[in-house]
Amino acid sequence: MTKEITVTINGEEHTHEVESRTLLVHFIREIAELTGTHIGCDTSSCGACTILIDGKSAKSCTILAVQVNGKNVTTVEGLATTEGVHPIQEGFKENHGLHCGFCTSGMMMRCVELLENNPNPTEEEIRWGISGNLCRCTGYNNIVKAVQYAGAKLRGDELPSTEPVFVE
Amino acid sequence: MIPANFDYHAPSTLDEAFKLLSELGDEAKILAGGHSLIPMMKLRFAEPEHLVDLGGIPGLNTVSMENGSLHIGAMVKEAELEHNAEVTSKFPIFTDAAKLIADPQVRNFGTLGGNLAHGDAANDQPAVMLALGASVEITNAEEKRTVDINDFFYGFYMTAIQEGEILTNISIPVPAGKFGNAYSKIERKVGDYATGGVAVALELDDSGVCTRAGIGLTNVNPTPMRAERSEAALVGKVIDAAAIAEAAQMASEDCNPSDDLRGDSDYKRRVIRSLTKKMIAKALERAQA
Numbered sequence: 001m002t003k004e005i006t007v008t009i010n011g012e013e014h015t016h017e018v019e020s021r022t023l024l025v026h027f028i029r030e031i032a033e034l035t036g037t038h039i040g041c042d043t044s045s046c047g048a049c050t051i052l053i054d055g056k057s058a059k060s061c062t063i064l065a066v067q068v069n070g071k072n073v074t075t076v077e078g079l080a081t082t083e084g085v086h087p088i089q090e091g092f093k094e095n096h097g098l099h100c101g102f103c104t105s106g107m108m109m110r111c112v113e114l115l116e117n118n119p120n121p122t123e124e125e126i127r128w129g130i131s132g133n134l135c136r137c138t139g140y141n142n143i144v145k146a147v148q149y150a151g152a153k154l155r156g157d158e159l160p161s162t163e164p165v166f167v168e
Numbered sequence: 169m170i171p172a173n174f175d176y177h178a179p180s181t182l183d184e185a186f187k188l189l190s191e192l193g194d195e196a197k198i199l200a201g202g203h204s205l206i207p208m209m210k211l212r213f214a215e216p217e218h219l220v221d222l223g224g225i226p227g228l229n230t231v232s233m234e235n236g237s238l239h240i241g242a243m244v245k246e247a248e249l250e251h252n253a254e255v256t257s258k259f260p261i262f263t264d265a266a267k268l269i270a271d272p273q274v275r276n277f278g279t280l281g282g283n284l285a286h287g288d289a290a291n292d293q294p295a296v297m298l299a300l301g302a303s304v305e306i307t308n309a310e311e312k313r314t315v316d317i318n319d320f321f322y323g324f325y326m327t328a329i330q331e332g333e334i335l336t337n338i339s340i341p342v343p344a345g346k347f348g349n350a351y352s353k354i355e356r357k358v359g360d361y362a363t364g365g366v367a368v369a370l371e372l373d374d375s376g377v378c379t380r381a382g383i384g385l386t387n388v389n390p391t392p393m394r395a396e397r398s399e400a401a402l403v404g405k406v407i408d409a410a411a412i413a414e415a416a417q418m419a420s421e422d423c424n425p426s427d428d429l430r431g432d433s434d435y436k437r438r439v440i441r442s443l444t445k446k447m448i449a450k451a452l453e454r455a456q457a
Contacts, residue, residue, distance in 0.1 A: 001173050020176035020219070021209075042169050044207060044274060045359065056247075056276040062206050063277065066176045067199075067223060110273065117251075131358040132271025 005069040009034065010078030018065050024058075025049045027065035028075060036076040036105045040134070047133030050106035051075050057113040059132070076105035079112070087153035088112055088146070094162045097146030099137030107133045111147050119155055121147070141165075171209035178221045182228075182334070185220055186309035189332045192218045198334060199223070200243060200282030203274050204291075228281075228336060231255060238340040242281025250275065258342060260454060261300070261349035261367060265292050268352070271359045284320070285335045287327040287391075290361040294321060294392030295384030296351055297338070299367035304328075305337035312336070321391040343380070346372040348455030350447045353386055354439050356430060362387040363430040364439035366419070368447040370402070372455050378402045383415070383444065388423035388436055395419040398444065407452055416444035 006015040007027065014032045028037050028051065037060060040048030044062040051060045052074040079086035088108045091097065098104040107130060114121065114129040121129060126147045127140070135143060145160070152159050177196075179185040189196055197216035199205060200223075208214040222228060228243035231252055238255065249255055250266035269275055269283075269292050283293040284304065294317075302317045306329055315328045322328065329335055353365030365386030371379045381402040383395040398415035405411050425436035 001175055003176060020174055021171045023170065026170075042210070044203065044270075047271070047273065050273055057273045058277055059273045062203055062274075064176065064202070064206065064219075066178070067202065067221060069178070114272075128267065129272060132273045 003066050003069075005066055007032075007065065007068050007071065007073055009073045010075060020064065020066055022065045023061055024051070024063040024065045024068055024073075025060035028060060028073070034075050034077050038102055038105060040102065040106075045134070046103070046106075047110060047130075048103050048106040050109045050133065052109055052113060055113065055116070057110045074109070074112075076109060079108065086112070086150075088115070088150040090153065091146035091148075091150035092143070095142045095145040095149055096164070097138065097142045098135075103133060103135045103137075107135065107143060111150065115147065115151050115154055120151055123148075169210040171206070172212060172215040174209075174216055175218045176221065177218060178224050180224050180226075182225055182307065182336070183309070185222065185225060185334060186332065188218075188220050189334075190309065192220070194331055196220050198285070200285070201245065201277040201279040202282075203270070203278040204282060204286045204288070222334070233258075233342065236342055236344070238342055240280055240338045240340070242285075242335045242337060243279050244281070246275035246278045246280065246283070247272070249280065259300070259340070259349055261296055261351045261369070264351040265296050265367070268292060268355065268362075268365075274359075280338060281335045284338070285327060285329055287321055287323075287325045289321075289324070289389055289392045290387040291392075292351065292353065292362065292365055292367075292386055295365055295367040295386040297340075298384030298392055298394045299351075299369040299382035300340045300349065301369070301380075301382050302338055302340045304335055305339065306330075306333050307336040308333045314339075318394065324390055343371045345374070345379075346455045348451040348453065348457070350450035350454065352443055352447055352450075354443065361430075364388050364423075364425065364436050364443060366440060366443040366447045368444070368451040370407070370448070370451045370455050372452075376406045376456075378405055378407050381415075383419060383448075385419065385423050385440060388425040388440055390424070393423065395422055395444070397422055402448070407448065412445055412448045415448060416441045419444040 038048040040046035049060040196218040199221040349369040351367040353362035367384040369382040381399040397418040401415040420437040420441035
């Protein structure tokens with residue numbers, strides 16, 4: 001019932017004997033000890049456990065660790081480099097795209113793929129793009145702004161205003 | 169939530185997979201994308217002793233358009249169909265459906281083959297396949313057979329796939345003349361199963377007369393169902409508002425929805441009537457474009 005697998009997480013190989021039933025999110029959090037990936041609903045609804053597998057966003061609570069044997073996983077810990085934070089992280093920081101932060105790592109991982117597939121998404125495309133990620137604090141508006149900011153930064157365009165928008 | 173113990177097998181060829189399936193018998197379940205099966209295993213609704221993962225088998229994830237048909241490998245991901253311009257230019261119904269199937273992360277891993285083989289009338293693709301007149305290729309260690317989609321769904325979680333067999337390919341005829349297709353569903357929130365869903369595919373001759381109509385309904389019957397009376401009400405006519413209203417009324421009468429948290433059966437019949445109207449109009453508009 002156990003199997004030895006090697007998963008590359010953020011460029012580092014992790015080889016471990018795991019039970020077949022070990023979920024990828026537990027492999028990441030408990031075996032690789034990278035706790036930036038969160039477990040929210042544990043039913044593939046909330047998206048807090050979103051990571052990238054070979055560049056594609058996935059809910060790691062609904063994937064078995066053995067299924068990603070030999071594959072490349074990127075978690076939120078893999079976003080920043082020695083150069084600094086990733087544009088999506090800067091976008092969330094500058095636009096207050098988070099309050100409690102629980103959904104944030106999954107939200108950012110999803111948005112990394114979203115911007116890769118669609119570098120200049122409309123507001124509607126962003127909202128559909130994050131439809132598998134729940135945030136119970138922000139009301140999503142600042143998350144949308146964060147993604148627009150990150151998109152502009154990645155494209156090298158002028159950065160949008162980070163001033164809060166007040167509705168009269 | 170963690171599934172019950174099981175043994176995991178990752179064959180690298182179809183032959184290896186058939187060998188495993190024959191050795192393990194009915195203790196084994198086939199794993200495609202896993203986005204229906206793994207949630208069921210976590211809730212212990214399913215406790216297979218062995219999983220045979222098709223993920224490492226080459227050749228099951230190709231999409232091609234040849235000999236008048238669109239061929240989709242069973243392991244092609246929902247997202248790959250959604251983003252394949254060659255497919256969606258002829259079958260915008262895949263764009264319609266994909267947007268309503270779960271969410272982007274699930275569509276990155278959920279497969280068309282798994283969606284059908286799961287045999288759940290609440291899934292969206294079965295109705296789409298019924299409307300398009302698809303057929304599925306089922307393979308075992310000795311041979312391949314082709315099953316018309318109308319003969320594929322047996323009952324709740326039950327399909328024509330027998331022990332030792334694997335669904336390997338889905339074929340959809342590409343009509344030669346004018347054709348259009350569309351899908352929509354009512355859902356309580358993004359990612360929910362349909363309260364009701366309707367897939368429509370129409371073919372028209374040069375004078376605008378409907379020569380084929382396919383209408384599939386989601387989650388309003390124990391198995392995915394075709395609205396056959398509605399289809400017959402459209403064929404042979406230049407489709408107008410009266411024909412659309414008649415077909416929609418028939419679909420609402422012929423479906424068999426159950427009362428549940430998504431609504432009572434009367435409400436669901438109204439949902440089906442309204443969606444059938446809209447989807448016939450949309451498919452017609454696309455056929456005429």
